[in-house]
Amino acid sequence: MRGCCVLPFSFPHIAIGVSHSHSFTIHTPTSKSILSSIHNHPFSPTSLHAQQQQQPHHHQEEDEESFQILTSVKTDYNHIMIVDTPKSTMLLLDSSHNVHSILYKDKKWTNSYWDEFSSLPAIVPKGPIAILGLGGGTAAHLMLELWPALQLEGWEIDDILIDKARDYFGLSDLEKTNEDGGILNVHIGDAFIPSDDLHRRYAGIVVDLFSDGKVLPQLQEVSTWLELHDRLMANGRFMVNCGGIDGVDGSTDPKKLSNDEAWLLNAAIKALLKAFPGQLSWKRMPKETGQNFMALTGPLPDLKSWSANVPSPLSTGVMDWKPCEIVSGI
The missing domain is CATH 3.40.50.150 (Vaccinia Virus protein VP39)
Structure with a gap:
């Protein structure tokens, strides 16, 4: 693949509850943890259902941040995954799920x-x-x-x-x-x-x-x-x-x-x-x-x-x- 940018992160592993709609709730305020969750999940309906049965849902509203997979598609050059959160939209590519682009909803600056x-x-x-x-x-x-x-x-x-x-x-x-x-x-x-x-x-x-x-x-x-x-x-x-x-x-x-x-x-x-x-x-x-x-x-x-x-x-x-x-x- 050519023509994308990479911001390397080191992601901690956390467990999450998932649903068939690819809409998730996790109990951490950081985008790094969101990406860690994505990194550790193949997005097929079977694996999502199995993960949902294995992981209990938590209800700590003060800490939770939801995110949604807007699209996930393979092309001749990339495995494209676009993730939406309340604060930003992120473009993830390749098996590493590195962040190649980000667009915040209230600003253009990325601090990167x-x-x-x-x-x-x-x-x-x-x-x-x-x-x-x-x-x-x-x-x-x-x-x-x-x-x-x-x-x-x-x-x-x-x-x-x-x-x-x-x-x-x-x-x-x-x-x-x-x-x-x-x-x-x-x-x-x-x-x-x-x-x-x-x-x-x-x-x-x-x-x-x-x-x-x-x-x-x-x-x-x-x-x-x-x-x-x-x-x-x-x-x-x-x-x-x-x-x-x-x-x-x-x-x-x-x-x-x-x-x-x-x-x-x-x-x-x-x-x-x-x-x-x-x-x-x-x-x-x-x-x-x-x-x-x-x-x-x-x-x-x-x-x-x-x-x-x-x-x-x-x-x-x-x-x-x-x-x-x-x-x-x-």
Whole structure:
């Protein structure tokens, strides 16, 4: 699967009571526990009925949070599951049931890496911005709220996923030109296929491509980034969700790395640095939001100026970007 985003969670195991309608009540206020419950249940009528007989229902209304499976379908690329709770709608993909998109019902902010992409328009030229890995459109929602005149182009390989995102994540609303001229144009297809029409087209490109909870292997290849770079206009930038720690080989001893060298534990960032030497910055999200590595191409921006041109909490978060440098002589 290509074209979705992953927020890795570690889910505790809990038992729940279930019903044939795929509507559930659990006695915990956290979405992590909801996802733990889903992770431990195959959703067939037989298994649901058996689980209902095995698990007693509890009645602690002050603690309970209900959720419902809105749809569950397998496609050529994904196992799509969309979960609705009183506070949010979540897109789960693959057997891991990682969260690939989330839409809160009272806000666009997610307090996670999706928000980071909305800082990109402040440091790129005027022009369209592409999102490779649109998923349910989490990043697009906030980007168009903060930058209502933005021209977004979202790429997603799974047409059924796009249909579901239109039904349950308000994607179709973003595909209509708003009063400021902003819009999301959706492209269904393989984002890696070369096209002359894309030459120097984008001011910025957001890259958020995963499969089975891991960054696509193509993003660990220098050649991929050099080919995608052809789509950026002069002074354009990539902003990339690089996932977590991976690709560690015998030449990299994590114990010998300084805090400023943690990026060496991520294969996608290492490939990006080879493609754009001296032109790569990085940051790592906090532990409570998944510890994803983020990468930004081009010269390190003036952080104070960048901070002044984006709203809080982005104004604080952009100050964490730093250049990829090896300082310990590894």
